[in-house]
Amino acid sequence: MTKLFKTYETGSLAKPSWRTKGFTSRKLNKYDLLHAEKWAKKLDINYPKAEKILLGNSPNKKQAIIELSSLYALKIFEKAGLDYYYNGEQWRVEMYEHIIRNLDGFKLRGWIKSFDYRYFKKASAIKKIAYKKPFYLEEYELTKKQTNKPLKLPFTGPYTLTDWTYNEHYEKKHIEIKSLPRRRYEARKELLNDIVEALRLELEKLVQAGVNWLQIDEPAVTTKETAEEMELFTEAFNRLTEGFSITFSLHNCFSNYDILAEYVTSLKKCNHLSLEFAQRDLISENGKHSGYDQLLVFLDNGYKGTFAPGFIDVHTDYIESSKLVMDRILYVSDLVGKDKIWVSPDCGLRTRTWDVAFQKLCNLTEGAENARKKV
Amino acid sequence: MIVESSVSGFLPRPQWLINETRKFDRHRITKETLDAAFIKSTKEVIKAQEDNDLSFVNDGYLKQQDLLRPFTNKIRTVQVGQLYRWFDNNTFYRKPFIQGKLVGFPPFTETFLDLLEGKRLKAILPAPYTYCKLSSNEFYEDEEKLLFDFAEILRDEIEFLEKQGYEYIQLSDPALVFHKTLPDKDDLRTIGKAIELLAEGTNARICLQTFFGDVSPILSELLEWKVDDIGIDFYESDFENIKEYSFTKGVSLGLVNARNTLKENPTELIDICQELLSYSNPERLVISTNCDLDFLTWDTAKSKITTVTTIEKKLKGELS
Numbered sequence A: 001m002t003k004l005f006k007t008y009e010t011g012s013l014a015k016p017s018w019r020t021k022g023f024t025s026r027k028l029n030k031y032d033l034l035h036a037e038k039w040a041k042k043l044d045i046n047y048p049k050a051e052k053i054l055l056g057n058s059p060n061k062k063q064a065i066i067e068l069s070s071l072y073a074l075k076i077f078e079k080a081g082l083d084y085y086y087n088g089e090q091w092r093v094e095m096y097e098h099i100i101r102n103l104d105g106f107k108l109r110g111w112i113k114s115f116d117y118r119y120f121k122k123a124s125a126i127k128k129i130a131y132k133k134p135f136y137l138e139e140y141e142l143t144k145k146q147t148n149k150p151l152k153l154p155f156t157g158p159y160t161l162t163d164w165t166y167n168e169h170y171e172k173k174h175i176e177i178k179s180l181p182r183r184r185y186e187a188r189k190e191l192l193n194d195i196v197e198a199l200r201l202e203l204e205k206l207v208q209a210g211v212n213w214l215q216i217d218e219p220a221v222t223t224k225e226t227a228e229e230m231e232l233f234t235e236a237f238n239r240l241t242e243g244f245s246i247t248f249s250l251h252n253c254f255s256n257y258d259i260l261a262e263y264v265t266s267l268k269k270c271n272h273l274s275l276e277f278a279q280r281d282l283i284s285e286n287g288k289h290s291g292y293d294q295l296l297v298f299l300d301n302g303y304k305g306t307f308a309p310g311f312i313d314v315h316t317d318y319i320e321s322s323k324l325v326m327d328r329i330l331y332v333s334d335l336v337g338k339d340k341i342w343v344s345p346d347c348g349l350r351t352r353t354w355d356v357a358f359q360k361l362c363n364l365t366e367g368a369e370n371a372r373k374k375v
Numbered sequence B: 001m002i003v004e005s006s007v008s009g010f011l012p013r014p015q016w017l018i019n020e021t022r023k024f025d026r027h028r029i030t031k032e033t034l035d036a037a038f039i040k041s042t043k044e045v046i047k048a049q050e051d052n053d054l055s056f057v058n059d060g061y062l063k064q065q066d067l068l069r070p071f072t073n074k075i076r077t078v079q080v081g082q083l084y085r086w087f088d089n090n091t092f093y094r095k096p097f098i099q100g101k102l103v104g105f106p107p108f109t110e111t112f113l114d115l116l117e118g119k120r121l122k123a124i125l126p127a128p129y130t131y132c133k134l135s136s137n138e139f140y141e142d143e144e145k146l147l148f149d150f151a152e153i154l155r156d157e158i159e160f161l162e163k164q165g166y167e168y169i170q171l172s173d174p175a176l177v178f179h180k181t182l183p184d185k186d187d188l189r190t191i192g193k194a195i196e197l198l199a200e201g202t203n204a205r206i207c208l209q210t211f212f213g214d215v216s217p218i219l220s221e222l223l224e225w226k227v228d229d230i231g232i233d234f235y236e237s238d239f240e241n242i243k244e245y246s247f248t249k250g251v252s253l254g255l256v257n258a259r260n261t262l263k264e265n266p267t268e269l270i271d272i273c274q275e276l277l278s279y280s281n282p283e284r285l286v287i288s289t290n291c292d293l294d295f296l297t298w299d300t301a302k303s304k305i306t307t308v309t310t311i312e313k314k315l316k317g318e319l320s
Helices: A017-023 A030-043 A047-055 A061-080 A097-102 A137-146 A158-163 A169-173 A180-209 A227-241 A257-266 A290-300 A322-336 A354-374 B015-025 B031-051 B128-133 B143-163 B185-199 B216-222 B266-279 B298-319
Strands: A103-115 A118-131 A153-156 A165-167 A213-217 A247-251 A270-274 A306-308 B002-005 B078-085 B092-098 B121-126 B166-172 B205-209 B229-233 B250-256 B284-289
Touching: A017 A030, A017 A061, A030 A047, A030 A061, A047 A061, A061 A137, A061 A354, A097 A103, A097 A118, A103 A180, A103 B015, A103 B092, A118 A169, A118 A180, A118 B015, A137 A180, A153 A180, A158 A165, A158 A180, A158 A227, A165 A169, A165 A180, A169 A180, A180 A227, A213 A227, A227 A257, A257 A290, A290 A322, A322 A354, B002 B298, B015 B031, B031 B298, B121 B128, B121 B143, B128 B143, B128 B185, B143 B166, B143 B185, B185 B216, B205 B250, B229 B284, B250 B266, B250 B298, B266 B284, B266 B298, B284 B298
Parallel strands: A118 A165, A153 A213, A213 A247, A247 A270, A270 A306, B002 B284, B121 B166, B166 B205, B205 B229, B229 B250, B250 B284
Antiparallel strands: A103 A118, B078 B092
16 A cells, blocks of 8 residues: 655755855864764764864865765654655755856856845856756765665756846847847747756756656746746746656745646646645644645646645744644645645755754654554 | 936845845844945945936935835834745845834935935835735725825825935835736726825925836826826836827836846937837936846946946937
């Protein structure tokens, strides 16, 4: 019998200070090392060996630090008892920048305000976008060596890469279009197409290397809710996945699910959705977790695949109890059917400390286990 | 024909200031050090506008966290809420939660008057519809009343700013044209009345700046409103749908794209101005960016300001 309520992590985990400082050759202080030691003990990692890497001067130190933090992340997920996971994206500087730096045709422009005193880096497409070198392959191959568990690889989607980029080259190319809004749209479409073709070359390598589950992260989808934009997204998704016979899922969060639901059945190779409903279920009354009711919109639109609706909020330090997780799972099971439900956080946990993230994940897996016993 | 220039919105924080704010966020520098950095960078962005001969100068609003924030922080009955997406951008604002009658006293926005002496000043404020549409109203049963109460707050703020020497007031109104927040015909009439209320008694010039959406479907109504200039985002509004309106007011032409790093070709944009003038006879043209420049880095924003004034100067030359 297939296991019900299988669990996974969604993507990123915070990078510890010894990872970020070590990678940029800054000196570690005693607190950085205490953190590494504490977690090594907790996760059965050989600390003297880890300390040697952190304090040593080997020419491969940066690479060794990345592999070390990847190992810690894998062990955290393993100890929390998850069924599927990856390396907490410890190899990547950030989901957008990592790919931008590794494709040809982009130029990073600097920090742009996201909100308050938070910023993100943004790039311009200054020439035709083309594949340059592998950007996920090496991390996948090494991660595979670090664990025997099945892996789910998070892959930043082409629509998000397009939406977060200034489009110089392609707008210049379409200078003959007099209407400025039209020119912008045509240029956007072409940038997206070129990004898709470049990503396909990486995907080909990943499939050859043995990846069998790719989670396409598209946080930017529904930022622009027009039919024209949603069609750009679905066409890009379909072209990206065309001809590959592995499992594809879509992760989309902090988004308009009424709109997403209308288009999700157009995604030919997507039978699993990873969503963010826990933060929409902040007030649960009388055992009714109505924050999840919007899931029905997907069924109403004809979606027949499975869901990981999100059972813990990643934007708060409040640690959901395993009972709350279980109650939510049972509520959602009644809503859409128990066979359709997978159990994961709303999104990557990179904004939480490891202490908080670990406890949240432990309660997530315990909640899933208790829910299995109940049904 | 009067031709002027301005930036329609906030300016980006220079990269060195961003570093300081990040340090402050991580408790590595004090508030005093950060405040000093804000003053130094405000001087820097004012100077860049002066060096480019912009007709109107603003202080950049580098310290202000989002367009709505002064009217969230400084109204007692409004609470600062969670983050919400700023229209179709990858940037966010904090939603105001309105929990009582809106009452407050100016100034709401922080001004840097000692740094702005001798300049023609422009202020950037949220238009009543955008503020109300982006808020969560937990108090007013009648949305109209909310709109009018906010318009009164704005009227007091504009009166205060005018006394401080502000000549040009931009009401930023993206919600009016953004596809998800479009008002219906009845709403439009009410919004027009709210604008009339806030403009009452002021001699400052008021520009209703629309962006992030196509203004053409509601342009005929806007031209009836009691504002001096209408601002148009030409990267969202197709010129073909705009050109045949007869402009009886001034037009703030959002021709320089603040959401792309690509350097515009001034000749192409001057042609748009000329074509507009061949159809219509507006009171004046204000060459501008299509929206706030804080979607770009400060270095790119500076070159966009240069493009604005290049167009202004060339157009003046062609028209004289």
